[in-house]
Amino acid sequence: MTTTTDNNIAIHTLIENRWSPRAFSDESVGEEQLEALFDAARWAPSAMNEQPWRFIYAAKEDKAAFDRLSGLLVEGNSWAKNAAVLFVSIAKTAYDFNGSPNKHAWHDVGLATGNLLLQATDLGLHVHLMGGFDAAKAKKELGIPDGFEAVAMGAIGYVGDPETLPENLKARELATRQRKPLNEIAFKGEWKQK
Numbered sequence: 001m002t003t004t005t006d007n008n009i010a011i012h013t014l015i016e017n018r019w020s021p022r023a024f025s026d027e028s029v030g031e032e033q034l035e036a037l038f039d040a041a042r043w044a045p046s047a048m049n050e051q052p053w054r055f056i057y058a059a060k061e062d063k064a065a066f067d068r069l070s071g072l073l074v075e076g077n078s079w080a081k082n083a084a085v086l087f088v089s090i091a092k093t094a095y096d097f098n099g100s101p102n103k104h105a106w107h108d109v110g111l112a113t114g115n116l117l118l119q120a121t122d123l124g125l126h127v128h129l130m131g132g133f134d135a136a137k138a139k140k141e142l143g144i145p146d147g148f149e150a151v152a153m154g155a156i157g158y159v160g161d162p163e164t165l166p167e168n169l170k171a172r173e174l175a176t177r178q179r180k181p182l183n184e185i186a187f188k189g190e191w192k193q194k
């Protein structure tokens with residue numbers, strides 16, 4: 001189904017086809033593809049071109065590193081252990097140029113991650129982002145230095161069979177995706193609810 005705006009302009013297929021699965025296949029993701037994802041992230045815009053994003057990733061084949069990342073997840077995100085690759089996104093919290101707090105660092109990590117998601121979609125991959133992880137543990141166990149904070153985690157891979165999921169997750173996997181209507185999120189000129 002094509003998603004359109006009220007003007008019938010089609011949403012870009014990369015945006016339309018992106019979604020966050022919980023069932024991932026066993027297929028691994030090549031290092032070249034991973035590089036393309038992080039390269040896409042690199043080209044995001046950022047305040048003062050500070051590029052405050054950093055990423056730590058591990059493929060399942062690198063068992064020790066993958067287990068370290070999967071050990072950060074809350075129990076509700078255990079499904080992500082089946083993904084081929086896990087990553088943590090990280091923000092540099094102060095500006096390089098004067099050391100003052102970068103209020104847009106997390107915003108810009110989100111932009112970079114958005115690029116990564118679209119590039120993944122273009123490569124036939126899916127990414128499921130997660131806020132459900134232990135950021136303090138990540139900082140300690142991954143050697144994230146002072147001045148940097150873990151923002152989110154992501155699971156990358158090829159979509160798997162929803163039948164492999166437990167019932168509750170399967171229901172969520174197959175549910176219709178919901179979005180707020182446009183008039184609830186975009187206002188012309190001033191704040192206005194409908």
Ligand SMILES: Cc1cc2nc3c(=O)[nH]c(=O)nc-3n(C[C@H](O)[C@H](O)[C@H](O)COP(=O)(O)O)c2cc1C
Nearest residue numbers: 018019020021076077128129130131132133152177
């Ligand atoms: C910052 C962030 C944190 C999220 N945390 C979780 C999470 O901990 N567990 C989870 O299953 N999904 C998580 N999600 C995925 C969202 O639930 C999902 O993107 C949303 O329901 C919309 O679905 P869609 O991505 O398929 O369009 C997170 C997404 C973002 C962007």
